[in-house]
Amino acid sequence: MSEANGELGYKEVLEKYPHVPKFVTLKIDAAIRGAILTERAFERARESNAVFEDVVEDQGRLVQRRSIAGAVLRDGTHLCRVSAESEGPRNTLTRGEPYTIDVVDGKLQLVDNGEPVEEVFFATIPEYYGKKTSRGTPMHRVVHAGPPDSLNISVYGFCYFWQQKHPCHYCTRAQQTKGKTEAELEDIVETLDEALREQGKWTAFRLIAGSDPGGSSPYENEANEYVRVLSALRRSFGSKGIPARLVASAIPREQLERLAEAGATTYEPHIEVWDEKLWERICPGKAKYFGRKFWINNAIDAVKVFGRGNVCSQLVGGAELAQPYGFKTIDEAIESDLQGVEFFAQHGVTTSLTILWVQPGSVFYKEKQRPAPLEYYVRLASGMRDIRRKYNLAADFNDYRRCAIHPDTDLSRLDYPEFVN
Numbered sequence: 001m002s003e004a005n006g007e008l009g010y011k012e013v014l015e016k017y018p019h020v021p022k023f024v025t026l027k028i029d030a031a032i033r034g035a036i037l038t039e040r041a042f043e044r045a046r047e048s049n050a051v052f053e054d055v056v057e058d059q060g061r062l063v064q065r066r067s068i069a070g071a072v073l074r075d076g077t078h079l080c081r082v083s084a085e086s087e088g089p090r091n092t093l094t095r096g097e098p099y100t101i102d103v104v105d106g107k108l109q110l111v112d113n114g115e116p117v118e119e120v121f122f123a124t125i126p127e128y129y130g131k132k133t134s135r136g137t138p139m140h141r142v143v144h145a146g147p148p149d150s151l152n153i154s155v156y157g158f159c160y161f162w163q164q165k166h167p168c169h170y171c172t173r174a175q176q177t178k179g180k181t182e183a184e185l186e187d188i189v190e191t192l193d194e195a196l197r198e199q200g201k202w203t204a205f206r207l208i209a210g211s212d213p214g215g216s217s218p219y220e221n222e223a224n225e226y227v228r229v230l231s232a233l234r235r236s237f238g239s240k241g242i243p244a245r246l247v248a249s250a251i252p253r254e255q256l257e258r259l260a261e262a263g264a265t266t267y268e269p270h271i272e273v274w275d276e277k278l279w280e281r282i283c284p285g286k287a288k289y290f291g292r293k294f295w296i297n298n299a300i301d302a303v304k305v306f307g308r309g310n311v312c313s314q315l316v317g318g319a320e321l322a323q324p325y326g327f328k329t330i331d332e333a334i335e336s337d338l339q340g341v342e343f344f345a346q347h348g349v350t351t352s353l354t355i356l357w358v359q360p361g362s363v364f365y366k367e368k369q370r371p372a373p374l375e376y377y378v379r380l381a382s383g384m385r386d387i388r389r390k391y392n393l394a395a396d397f398n399d400y401r402r403c404a405i406h407p408d409t410d411l412s413r414l415d416y417p418e419f420v421n
C-alpha cells in the first residue's frame with residue numbers, strides 16, 4: 001500500500017526494484033517503521049528466552065526495563081527496532097505506521113495492517129546475561145550483546161563534542177565517563193571470557209568510543225584508550241589480532257600504527273554525511289576538530305596500515321535530507337552520497353550505510369526529523385553495492401549476519417563468491 005503522501009510502500013518498492021531481495025527491503029521497511037510485539041507475541045518471546053529484565057536508572061529513578069534479544073527473518077536477516085506493546089510506543093521518531101509481530105496460526109509473523117507478511121524467529125538472550133564478574137559487576141553492563149549475536153564494548157563513554165555542545169545531530173550519546181580503570185578492564189576480560197564460552201553464537205565484535213580530540217597529537221587520548229582495551233582483549237582472544245570492528249575518530253597514522261600493533265585489524269572513522277556544507281552543520285564537532293579534509297585523508301591513510309577493504313567509512317542515510325536545510329529530493333541526496341562512496345572506494349576505503357534513527361536526546365529529535373523513505377534506502381544501498389562490486393571491495397567484516405542496520409552490506413553478501421581481494 002502506498003503512503004498517503006505518494007511515497008512507495010513495501011510492495012511497490014519490491015515490484016520496482018526486483019533485484020533487491022525481499023528480506024533486505026523488508027528489513028529496511030521495518031527499521032524505519034518499527035515493529036511492535038503484541039502481548040501474545042511477548043509471551044512467546046518469554047517462553048523462547050528472548051526477554052531480559054533489568055533495573056536501570058532513568059532520570060534519577062530506578063525503573064524496570066525489558067529488552068528483547070532480537071528477531072530474525074527466515075534467511076537470518078535481522079529485524080531492527082523490535083519492541084514490546086506493553087512498553088508503549090517507542091520514542092524513536094518513525095516513518096509510517098509500525099509493523100506488528102503477532103502469533104498467527106501458531107507461527108510468529110510480521111504483520112502489516114492485519115496481513116501476515118513473513119515468519120519471524122526470536123534470537124535468545126546470551127547465557128552470560130544475569131551473571132556477575134568477580135567484583136560484582138553485572139556482565140551485561142560490561143559487554144553489551146547487540147542483535148544479531150554481536151558483542152559491543154564502549155571503550156570510552158566520554159565524547160568531547162557533547163561536552164563542548166557540538167554533538168553530531170543524530171547522536172544521543174552524552175555519557176561523561178572517561179577511560180576505563182584497571183578494575184573495569186578486568187571486568188571486560190572476565191565478561192568476554194564468559195561470553196566466548198558460548199561457542200558459535202557470536203558473529204561480530206565491535207569496539208566504539210566517543211570522540212576525544214585531545215593529546216599531543218589529534219585524538220591521541222582516544223587512541224590511548226583503544227590501545228589499553230585492545231591490550232586487555234588480547235588476553236581473552238589469545239591472538240595478536242582482535243577480530244573486532246573498531247569505530248573511532250580520525251586518528252593520525254602514527255597512532256593507528258600503535259592500534260594495529262595492539263591488535264586492531266580493521267578501522268572505521270565514519271564521515272556520516274558527504275556533502276561539505278551539510279557535514280559541517282550536522283557534525284559540528286568533527287568539523288571543528290579538525291575539519292573534513294582531515295577526516296577524509298585519515299581514512300585514506302589508514303588503508304596503508306590496515307589494508308584495502310579493512311577501513312570503512314559510514315553514512316547515516318537520511319541525515320542529509322534533514323529539513324529545512326538538507327537536500328530537497330532523494331535524487332540529489334543519493335547523487336551526493338554515491339559521490340562520496342565512490343571517492344572512498346577509489347582509495348580502498350569501503351563505506352557502509354546506517355539507517356537514521358531519530359531518538360530522544362538528539363538535535364534531530366528536537367527538530368522532529370524523520371528517517372528517509374524506503375525507496376531512498378533501497379536505491380542508496382543498491383548504488384553502494386554496485387560501487388563495491390566495481391572496485392572489488394569486500395565488506396565481510398560488516399555483513400548482514402554481523403550488523404543490524406546496514407542494508408548495503410546485505411546486498412554485498414550476494415557478491416562474495418566474486419571477490420578476489
Ligand code: SF4
Nearest residue numbers: 159167168171210211
Ligand atoms: S562523535 Fe558524534 S556520534 Fe560519536 S559520540 Fe560524539 S557526538 Fe556522538
